[in-house]
Amino acid sequence: MAADFPILRQVVLDCPDVRELAEFYRRFLGLHYRPGDEPPAERDWLVLRGAEGIPQIAFQQVPHQAEPTWPDGPRPQMLHLDITVPAVADLDAQHTRALALGARLLRDRSDDPVEPLRIYADPAGHPFCVFVPPSRA
Known part of the structure; x- marks a missing residue:
């Protein structure tokens, strides 16, 4: 088949x-x-x-991988990961964990009333977002 x-x-x-x-x-x-x-x-x-x-x-x-420059620059991102959590309290808890594990905060929009989020770089520099998705109710 x-x-x-x-x-x-x-x-x-x-x-x-x-x-x-x-x-x-x-x-x-x-x-x-x-x-x-x-x-x-x-x-x-x-x-x-x-x-x-x-x-x-x-x-x-990739031994000589150049770190992406986000959001602009000579090596812009070509991909990023979106990671969701159910509530702002979870967003804050995961923020602490991400930093403790080696992520760097790139942008903080955790006070956004529609879609609270934070954007990080992982230890290799790849951007990823952690956010509370908007309600679809």
Whole structure:
């Protein structure tokens, strides 16, 4: 039986240190390594999975990866991750966690009445957003 559509397997982030970036997202998002990718395995490609075992994010070693300049500049972002939380209190709690794990705050719109959000750079400089989605009620 042929598939009508291809399946998106995972998002891959290039980075100069795959273990450092994989550990950041593993700890921040509560993911786990694909069997064989756990530390101390030395790899140039690592995969993190969700609780269901479905690959979600992978990391590819690129030794001389230049950090993106966000939002403008000579190396603008080509991709960013959107991460949601249910309430502003959760946004604040995740802010503390993100910084403790090595993220840098790039923009704070946590007081936005429609869509509170914060934009960060992960340890490799990739931008990601954590936000409370607007109510669709």
